Amino acid sequence: MARWLETLERLARSRAKAGLTRRLRPRAAGDEVVDLAGNDYLGLATHPAVIAAAAEALTGYGLGATGSRLVRGSTDAHAALEADLADWLGAEQALVFSSGYLANLAAVRALASKDTLIISDAYNHASLIDGCRISGAETVVAPHNDPAAVAALLDSAPGRAAVVVTESVFSVDGDLARLADLYAATSERGALLLVDEAHAVGVLGGSGAGGVAAAGLSGRPDVVVTATLSKSLGGAGGAVAGPAVLIQHLVDTGRTFIYDTALAPAVAAGVHAALRIARSADDRRAVLARRADQTAERLSAAGLPVVRPLAGVLSVAAPGPEAAVAWAEDCRDRGVAVGCFRPPSTPDGSSRLRLTLNAGVSDADFARALEVIVECAP
DSSP states (O other): OOHHHHHHHHHHHHHHHTTOOOOOOOOOTTOOOEEESSOOTTSOTTOHHHHHHHHHHHHHHOSSOOSBIIIIIOOHHHHHHHHHHHHHHTOSEEEEESOHHHHHHHHHHHHOOTTOEEEEETTOOHHHHHHHHHHTSEEEEEOTTOHHHHHHHHHTSTTOOEEEEEESBOTTTOOBOOHHHHHHHHHHTTOEEEEEOTTTTTTSSGGGOOHHHHTTOTTOTTEEEEEESSSTTOSOOEEEEEOHHHHHHHHHHOHHHHTSBOOOHHHHHHHHHHHHHHHTOHHHHHHHHHHHHHHHHHHHHTTOOOOOOSSSEEEEEOSSHHHHHHHHHHHHHTTEEEEEEOTTSSTTSOOEEEEEOOTTSOHHHHHHHHHHHHHHOO
């Protein structure tokens, strides 16, 4: 065997010994598993109006965008989605990417140069971490959700261009960033604040506009928002929203925008339909809030350590990676899909189940899913 293959085999054995092997689990269309693992918080991925809009665009534009946004990939569907995204998020403009991962890479790189100081929350998503790495800027990791620590780090570099990077709803444990306090620290010191709203858009804020809106920071020129279109909006893609000059900078220089094939027009149209529904979906957000209480009460009563989720995500600690895998597989065998998070996906090195609330699941199925999770607990 070639040496490089032997190296990969050795690494695979090490991961298996540590309980860190991962495998793909293809699912059939229309499977009846109760989904508390995906991110379709508002249940819009299968909404008839969303599917109809995507189908109409599929017929009109074809399967794919056929090129990058600057070649042939920009369509009326993209432009309409971007206009409504900007309006919803309270930004001057928005720009759609083919994934939230690429949107985060582009945003961090656009806001930082080699002389910039980036302060990144310790629990940030991998896409933000990778954006910091490829930017070439000095990056300092701040203690999780600690605005005072961020302020101290900024004070240690007076007069230096700085960007503070955070999620609004942290993707593993579901806790909320202290955005108002963070903004006070950044605005007083002339720093920019970049907020990834992946798990907040559609769930938090007036009309579901996200955590930035809930904190009263929408439209601030020193706040930049990124978001995914694959969670509450049920589709795929990502977006950056902020001042018009930033969006033009991304169009002119953003490598993950310029050199990537555009989001499929049918997906853009479907997401746009989902956005219109999400803006007035207070009833679905009320379901999420009620289920957050229900989940915390049931799991806590069973002795499982949980905190009432403030958005749509919560985690339950597992004894270790192998126990987490077994717990998730036992739940799946009984018809309930839950997330299983192990290193390196967990920032603190511990393993847990991640549950994502879904307003599209029936009350009976949701209650049954909680019972299954309790009964399968290690």
